[in-house]
Amino acid sequence: MEFDALLLSRLQxxxxxxxxxxxxxxxxxxxxxxxxxxxxxxxxxxxxxxRLYLHWVKIFALAFAMGVVSGVVMSYQFxxxxxxxxxxxxxxxxxxxxxxxxTAFFLEATFLGVMLFGWQKVGRKLHFVATxxxxxGTTISAFWILAANSWMQTxxxxxxxxxxxxxxxxSWIEAIFNPSLPSRxxxxxxxxxxTTAAVILAAGAWQVIKGRITEPTKWQIRMASGTLAVLxxxxxxxxxxxxxxxxxxxxxxxxxxxxxCETKEVQGTVLIAWPDDSECGHAGITVPGTSPFLFxxxxxxxELHGMDHFPESERPPLxxxxxxxxxxxxxxxxxxxxxxxxxxxxxxxxxxxxGLFHIAAVPAGALGFIAVVTGWITAEVGRQPYTVYGHLRTxxxxxxxxxxxxxxxxxxxxxxxxxxxxxxxxxxxxxxTRGFDDTPPDPARRERRPPGSPMGAVDDKAETSDxxxxxx
Numbered sequence: 001m002e003f004d005a006l007l008l009s010r011l012q013x014x015x016x017x018x019x020x021x022x023x024x025x026x027x028x029x030x031x032x033x034x035x036x037x038x039x040x041x042x043x044x045x046x047x048x049x050x051r052l053y054l055h056w057v058k059i060f061a062l063a064f065a066m067g068v069v070s071g072v073v074m075s076y077q078f079x080x081x082x083x084x085x086x087x088x089x090x091x092x093x094x095x096x097x098x099x100x101x102x103t104a105f106f107l108e109a110t111f112l113g114v115m116l117f118g119w120q121k122v123g124r125k126l127h128f129v130a131t132x133x134x135x136x137g138t139t140i141s142a143f144w145i146l147a148a149n150s151w152m153q154t155x156x157x158x159x160x161x162x163x164x165x166x167x168x169x170x171s172w173i174e175a176i177f178n179p180s181l182p183s184r185x186x187x188x189x190x191x192x193x194x195t196t197a198a199v200i201l202a203a204g205a206w207q208v209i210k211g212r213i214t215e216p217t218k219w220q221i222r223m224a225s226g227t228l229a230v231l232x233x234x235x236x237x238x239x240x241x242x243x244x245x246x247x248x249x250x251x252x253x254x255x256x257x258x259x260x261c262e263t264k265e266v267q268g269t270v271l272i273a274w275p276d277d278s279e280c281g282h283a284g285i286t287v288p289g290t291s292p293f294l295f296x297x298x299x300x301x302x303e304l305h306g307m308d309h310f311p312e313s314e315r316p317p318l319x320x321x322x323x324x325x326x327x328x329x330x331x332x333x334x335x336x337x338x339x340x341x342x343x344x345x346x347x348x349x350x351x352x353x354x355g356l357f358h359i360a361a362v363p364a365g366a367l368g369f370i371a372v373v374t375g376w377i378t379a380e381v382g383r384q385p386y387t388v389y390g391h392l393r394t395x396x397x398x399x400x401x402x403x404x405x406x407x408x409x410x411x412x413x414x415x416x417x418x419x420x421x422x423x424x425x426x427x428x429x430x431x432x433t434r435g436f437d438d439t440p441p442d443p444a445r446r447e448r449r450p451p452g453s454p455m456g457a458v459d460d461k462a463e464t465s466d467x468x469x470x471x472x
Contacts, residue, residue, distance in 0.1 A: 005401050005402060021376055024067050025196075026369075027138055029194070029196025029197065030059070030063065030196045031135035032196075033197075037052045042125070042128055048215045058431055075097075080401070081406065083399040085398075088166050089166075089167045091169065092168065096147050097144070104144060108141070111131075111134050115134050118130060142189060147176045150181040151175055153180050154180040154249045155175075157174025187239055194232060195369060197227040198228065198364060201224035201225060204217050204221035205221065205357070205358035205362050208352065217436060221351060226346075229343040230339075253382035255305055256317075257321055260304065260307060262280070263303050265303055266289055266304075268290055268291070270285070271287060275319075313385065321377070321382045324381070328370075331371035332371050342361070
């Protein structure tokens, strides 16, 4: 393997994206969680939901800022390392990414200040609107990013200028709503929600282990366990849907993901494989005859293409894609197990008793991030050797840069990211796990609501974020 400018540029982009994707995946889910907490507080009047909100909104602010910073760094690489890709596809990719800024980032930035600092300055309902706007903004942002990336996976609604070789849109509807967008967008949103739920569960479990069992702790464990138990089965079905779309439009990717060596009408499921000297390149443990259940839409007599159907130059790397997919699935099943386990303990009224479940839930908080990164590897490395599948090869997308230049910038990124993002993640983890103090706020600082208030409780100005932070 030669570490030339192409490989180093791919490694650099992969490194930056792997860091960046962790934060949007977390903030999309956390914004939805905050909206649910504030909505429940307004609906029920229970202060526990407000306390959960004020606790996790601080972590949201940090994660959002780190996601913005890492996203800016990533976008610069389109010009520094992939300028030919930007030039050739800019007429299609540029507007999609611009609309992400215009419709999503501006919405988030406008209401984020109200969400973070508006407790004493705006009414309850308006503050809830601000929280909803930020949550909707993160979802819209994911839509446009997934639209652009999905177009690279399953390009549609475009033509190529015969003189310049540049891409241009012929139908924006087809380009945006390309074949893989619906399944991949749903898959990403569910991944964000379950990733956040796993983190919230891990933080609550740590508080239980340390003996800091409060009402907010109990509620966040129950909400996170229920979310995992409900959403993971849906995520599995959506993931299968995404695989069916990929099989139709990217058969080489599926052949590598499944480890299919030969083209057959009926294929098996390769559970695990290892290199050998056979023509296929690997041996493994296979469950035979599973393809009719995995791909029921195939016509009678239709063959499932194995790796032998594609020239080696048209196939993505085998082992990285093969094992990344299996790690993703294993992480997802691990989160499902934690959700079902927690829901069972909740039903048995034992979820607040420290035990093996809480010990297992703490490291399981990382499973969502592992699934997101390995899922991204499966999708993006599985698209190789193309940046725009079937039309623009990766080698033809590279900027005219030297290997030394890319290696230097990669080393700088690794050092800076290791320092800054490690510090940020450690700080967020400390906030998330420190727990809640059940000591009530000073009554002298509370103001009663006027009679007839729909909440019938404390005034907005009575128990502010400052009070909660001081109590914690």
